[in-house]
Amino acid sequence: MSKLNLDNQKIQEKMREVARNLLKEKKVDLIIGYSEGTVPLSSAPVFIRKEEEVDKLIWNNLCYVNLAKYLIPNIKENVDGKLVDLKVGIISKGCVARSIIHLMVEHQIKKENITIIGIKCNGIINRRKIEKEVGAEEIIETYLLDDNFIVKGKDFEKKFNYDEYMNELCKHCTIKSPPKSDSLKDIIVGESQESYSLEEKFEDVIEFEEKTPDERWNYMKELLQDCTRCYACREACPLCYCNLCFVDQNLPTWFGKTSEISDILIFHMVRALHLAGRCVECGACSSVCPMGIDLSIINRKINRIVKDRYDFTSGLSLEKLPPMMAFKMEDKQEFMLEED
Amino acid sequence: MIEKLVDKKDIPKLVKELTEKYNFYAPIKVNGNIEFKRVENVGDIELNFFNSKIPPKEILFPRMETLFTYNINGKNIEIKEPEKSEKKNIIFGIRPCDAHSFVLLENFFGFGEFKDKLFLNKRKNTILMGIGCNNPRNTCFCTSLEGHPFKKEDMDVFLVDLDDKYLITPITDIGKEIIDALSWLVDAKKPDLEKAMKLSEKAESLISTTLDIKDSYKILDSQFSNPIWKEISETCIGCGTCSFLCPTCTCFDVIDEEDKYNNKGRRIRIWDTCQSCLYSLHTSGHNPRNGGIERCRNRILHKFSYYPTNYGLIGCVGCGRCIQLCPVNNDLRAIIKKMNEINKKEEKSIIA
Numbered sequence: 001m002s003k004l005n006l007d008n009q010k011i012q013e014k015m016r017e018v019a020r021n022l023l024k025e026k027k028v029d030l031i032i033g034y035s036e037g038t039v040p041l042s043s044a045p046v047f048i049r050k051e052e053e054v055d056k057l058i059w060n061n062l063c064y065v066n067l068a069k070y071l072i073p074n075i076k077e078n079v080d081g082k083l084v085d086l087k088v089g090i091i092s093k094g095c096v097a098r099s100i101i102h103l104m105v106e107h108q109i110k111k112e113n114i115t116i117i118g119i120k121c122n123g124i125i126n127r128r129k130i131e132k133e134v135g136a137e138e139i140i141e142t143y144l145l146d147d148n149f150i151v152k153g154k155d156f157e158k159k160f161n162y163d164e165y166m167n168e169l170c171k172h173c174t175i176k177s178p179p180k181s182d183s184l185k186d187i188i189v190g191e192s193q194e195s196y197s198l199e200e201k202f203e204d205v206i207e208f209e210e211k212t213p214d215e216r217w218n219y220m221k222e223l224l225q226d227c228t229r230c231y232a233c234r235e236a237c238p239l240c241y242c243n244l245c246f247v248d249q250n251l252p253t254w255f256g257k258t259s260e261i262s263d264i265l266i267f268h269m270v271r272a273l274h275l276a277g278r279c280v281e282c283g284a285c286s287s288v289c290p291m292g293i294d295l296s297i298i299n300r301k302i303n304r305i306v307k308d309r310y311d312f313t314s315g316l317s318l319e320k321l322p323p324m325m326a327f328k329m330e331d332k333q334e335f336m337l338e339e340d
Numbered sequence: 341m342i343e344k345l346v347d348k349k350d351i352p353k354l355v356k357e358l359t360e361k362y363n364f365y366a367p368i369k370v371n372g373n374i375e376f377k378r379v380e381n382v383g384d385i386e387l388n389f390f391n392s393k394i395p396p397k398e399i400l401f402p403r404m405e406t407l408f409t410y411n412i413n414g415k416n417i418e419i420k421e422p423e424k425s426e427k428k429n430i431i432f433g434i435r436p437c438d439a440h441s442f443v444l445l446e447n448f449f450g451f452g453e454f455k456d457k458l459f460l461n462k463r464k465n466t467i468l469m470g471i472g473c474n475n476p477r478n479t480c481f482c483t484s485l486e487g488h489p490f491k492k493e494d495m496d497v498f499l500v501d502l503d504d505k506y507l508i509t510p511i512t513d514i515g516k517e518i519i520d521a522l523s524w525l526v527d528a529k530k531p532d533l534e535k536a537m538k539l540s541e542k543a544e545s546l547i548s549t550t551l552d553i554k555d556s557y558k559i560l561d562s563q564f565s566n567p568i569w570k571e572i573s574e575t576c577i578g579c580g581t582c583s584f585l586c587p588t589c590t591c592f593d594v595i596d597e598e599d600k601y602n603n604k605g606r607r608i609r610i611w612d613t614c615q616s617c618l619y620s621l622h623t624s625g626h627n628p629r630n631g632g633i634e635r636c637r638n639r640i641l642h643k644f645s646y647y648p649t650n651y652g653l654i655g656c657v658g659c660g661r662c663i664q665l666c667p668v669n670n671d672l673r674a675i676i677k678k679m680n681e682i683n684k685k686e687e688k689s690i691i692a
Contacts, residue, residue, distance in 0.1 A: 136390050
């Protein structure tokens, strides 16, 4: 059996044990995790309320949804006619935990309601890329063997190198389990990560930046032309929690809603700007896109700017204010016009 | 014999002749996805495909459609309707499930006093040359909805993929006309028909999902506040994937776009979805479908309760797109099974 597979199985066993104990000791009312998907290359988020259901929880390299999405609005339940906040245990790979931390910084979730069940993620499989490469054939089974992700159908078997067919964002990830910090230690159970590198070369972004404006425009046009504006990217994003998204504003309408390229582009660009200094690079937006559009380069570009200017990486600490929430006199503002 | 044959290597010839006379749409690979697009180059057509991601409803009911444009010149307002194509459309390669979805769309757009002429005219001018499904997938369940991977009835011309050639059967008069015009096609022989028959049987046997949906509407009518809606919607993130990629979903939003500086504008319609927060939002600010529970319920009831009640048809064709593409794998098959369990529970309580 492959090492990756063994790792996953160990993680899964430990995760179930932790979850079972949390429910048994009534430390949480609910566990949010992943369960087996019913179609190939998928997994299904699941809400577990009873100890005997804990074995539904799974962990593998197809657990692509960012579960932090389910924490907003706060999950409540009717107890004796009153709506009470539930205590939630949430299965958290590094990026899920980072989203939770960032949401706490933005005062969207209360620390006392959350237990982070930390697990170490080795990177999520790029399901849309594989699906496109397989094409017309039906996938029946997938599994890991050595360094490869094997995809099997009725009359075919294809090998995809795991490192190559990982989500683009996972390739750059160094924070694979919840980041350790003093202010979080009482809410993290299971795996957590003490040290991680925040060095980033942003080679992919630099390569993109070196293109000519025409090339960049054509790249974006081709990338986004199939967008149906179903907003799966937005809905899967834990940090897109606005009650009314800018693009849904209709009194009056703020942005065009057509599937013309200019309207599509402006939606994705403005959404990316709203994620500046917030995006945790979980890749959920790309994994859920039904058309297989990989948005990672857009968010990486913004993250590079944030890193260069403010030396900030989101979702690591409860104390450090994100750049868009803080103003410093020494912040660069070369866009301001100087007074004579 | 009315059945004809065309060698796969002669498909370009067939397409070339038809593109001269018709707006010819066929499956084409765009960015790795199969979509039904107007054919510019014969070589772009991809016939080794399962089905398109975006259903071919897009040709008649596009993601975005201009209803009219206007120019204002002082007190004169000039309104222009979009130009109509002189040619008829052919949709080549459409699957039987999607062809059946056109029947549902016609019901919706042609219902009641106000007919949607834009859609209905296009439908009238569209010829379906479909291909049977030799390899339906695990997510297919057309046979549970009176469909079949080789159902011919909703097409004008029906093709069967016989490996190196296609068997062509004209179904309607217009289908016969088209095939007669392609005088170079050769007659099919008995073994070809037998092979097609066998493929049809094999395809049917490959459909592993059977769901009991026919009578669901009777029970759903009284299940508006059943707790299963909460269960079903719990993990739904509220995107529009299921409805945008559904061949039977028809909701649209009408938008006026004004170009004030140039004294002109346009009225367009775009796809809408019952999963959107703006859907059914009243002017007062009240929204009867304000949360995930109500929105998920609406999607299911619309297909399996309102459609059967209003049109006597089930609003689903069993293509499986929503099952394959739901970001959180909220499987329609599981939802239908849950609905049927209410059925059984109710029956039990009635007997008891």
